[in-house]
Amino acid sequence: MRIMKYIIASFIITSVASAHEMVPTYPKISGSYVEGLQKTTMTMFNKRMDVEYYEIGVFTEEWKPIPFVSQYKVWKIPYLSTVSFDIFIRDQDAKKVTYICSQSKLKKENTKRTAVSSRICSRVKKVGEE
Amino acid sequence: MFSRKMIGLGAIAAMSISSTMVFANDTPINGTVQSRCVIQTDTAGTYANPNAYTLTTSPTDGGELAVIRFDVSLADAYYAQITAPSSFSSSPNLPDVVTWTGDTVVQTVSDSTGMSAYESSKVEIGMMDRYDLTATGSTWFKTSSVAAMGGNKAFAGGDYTAIVVAECIAQ
Numbered sequence: 694m695r696i697m698k699y700i701i702a703s704f705i706i707t708s709v710a711s712a713h714e715m716v717p718t719y720p721k722i723s724g725s726y727v728e729g730l731q732k733t734t735m736t737m738f739n740k741r742m743d744v745e746y747y748e749i750g751v752f753t754e755e756w757k758p759i760p761f762v763s764q765y766k767v768w769k770i771p772y773l774s775t776v777s778f779d780i781f782i783r784d785q786d787a788k789k790v791t792y793i794c795s796q797s798k799l800k801k802e803n804t805k806r807t808a809v810s811s812r813i814c815s816r817v818k819k820v821g822e823e
Numbered sequence: 824m825f826s827r828k829m830i831g832l833g834a835i836a837a838m839s840i841s842s843t844m845v846f847a848n849d850t851p852i853n854g855t856v857q858s859r860c861v862i863q864t865d866t867a868g869t870y871a872n873p874n875a876y877t878l879t880t881s882p883t884d885g886g887e888l889a890v891i892r893f894d895v896s897l898a899d900a901y902y903a904q905i906t907a908p909s910s911f912s913s914s915p916n917l918p919d920v921v922t923w924t925g926d927t928v929v930q931t932v933s934d935s936t937g938m939s940a941y942e943s944s945k946v947e948i949g950m951m952d953r954y955d956l957t958a959t960g961s962t963w964f965k966t967s968s969v970a971a972m973g974g975n976k977a978f979a980g981g982d983y984t985a986i987v988v989a990e991c992i993a994q
Contacts, residue, residue, distance in 0.1 A: 712863040718900060718993050741864065792992070799912075799986065808912070809889055809987045811862040816993035 712740035713747070713811040715795045720815050722787050725779075730762070731787040735815065736777045737795055739770040743808075746770070746798040751780065752814075754791040761786075767798060790817045860901045860956075860991035863892040865963065868987065870970070875977035878970040888965040890930060891989045895956050898937075902992045906951040907968050908985030915981035919973035926967050927952040933960035955994075964989075 715737045725732035737747060747768050751761040762781040770776050782790055794814040868889030870878040880886040893903045907925025911917075932938035937958030946953040956962065966987050972978055 712861045712894075714859055714861040716859050718859060718897065743864075743867075808867055808984060809864040809891055809989055811864065811891075812988060812990040813860055813862060814990065814992040 712738075713744070713795070713797055713813060714738045714740075715813040715815060718815050719818050720793060722782060722790060722817060725781060727781065729784055730781045731784060732779050732781050733793070733817075734777060734779050735793060735795075736775060737768065737770055738775045739772060741797060741811070742772050744797040744799065744811075745772070746800075747795045748798055749778075749780065750792075750794045750796070751782065751790055752792040752794065753789045756792070759786050759790055768795075788819075791819075792816060859896055860993075861894040862989050862991055863894065864889075864989075865892050866890040868966070868968070870968070870983060870985075872978065876972040876975045878978060878983060880966075880968050888967055889987045890963055890965050891987070892961055892963045893956065893989075893991060894961045895991075896959055898959050899955075899957050900994055901956045902990075902994060903954040903956055903962065903964065904951055904988075904990040904992060905954075905964055905966055906988040906990075907966050908970075908987060909950050910985065911970070911983055912986050913982065913984045915979040915983075917972070918976045918979070922971045922973065923950070924969045924971075925950050927964050929954070929962060930965040931963040933962070934958050938962060 715735060717735070720733045720735060722731045722733045739745070739747070747770055749763055749766055749768065751759040753759060759782065763778055768776055768778065780793065792814045794812055796812040797810050799808050799810060866887060866889060868880050869887040870880055871884045871886035872878055873884040880888050882888065891905060895901050905927040907923075907927060909923045909925070911921070929942045932941065938960065941954050941962060944955065954962070954964075968985060968987070970985070
């Protein structure tokens with residue numbers, strides 16, 4: 694019985710942890726149905742109870758922002774939900790894209806103490822990279 | 824009598840063959856495992872106020888360190904970057920300049936052999952600590968933060984919030 698209590702307690706403790714994830718790690722940018730634009734698809738999963746909104750960003754290797762189009766720039770992803778979204782990038786910018794990132798957006802009323810902002814960046818591999 | 828027994832045995836054999844044929848269907852279970860990084864906020868952290876002009880997450884002063892867990896399913900695929908706060912995201916009016924110090928260290932690892940060098944080989948740039956996640960599994964990082972008000976002036980009463988940024992960047 695005592696062992697069972699520990700198992701239940703450890704489950705409760707671990708289930709409190711909140712997580713943010715985004716896949717694929719190495720997305721591929723390919724042609725889209727819109728002329729002059731290329732496209733990639735990302736999927737995000739929100740297991741952070743304290744966060745509902747995630748901002749998307751596209752960057753060069755030097756972390757300079759690249760213009761892109763998506764249905765939303767800031768996605769509302771309810772707790773324990775998954776969202777897949779397309780990112781469209783101009784042909785002339787597609788070769789410069791290195792990082793596609795999602796960052797949690799914290800609401801002011803939710804941050805009564807030290808808060809953690811999580812950011813996950815996928816990397817678009819260049820030709821010749823493994 | 825013999826022929827009846829033969830017929831019975833034949834029927835049993837036929838049934839067993841037919842049942843074997845029914846259950847011989849292949850039912851594949853397909854799945855794809857994608858390499859991924861998951862950032863888990865285990866503890867958000869709390870500031871304590873051991874004296875009028877200091878806010879600290881040090882447990883000895885009554886604070887709580889921020890604990891962040893990184894789970895990776897592919898070795899050598901990600902960097903973990905953790906940046907301790909260098910400003911308040913929300914606070915009452917500040918009477919003077921605040922001096923910030925902060926640090927991140929590895930708290931626990933799931934693979935003590937493969938991850939033993941994480942702390943010694945990290946790169947520190949200002950408040951940011953960068954770790955090369957060279958092994959699969961989980962790593963817990965703890966981040967401390969201290970804010971000291973200039974001129975030993977007192978922090979005004981109210982809520983103070985600072986943000987630790989945890990990043991997982993594909994290599």
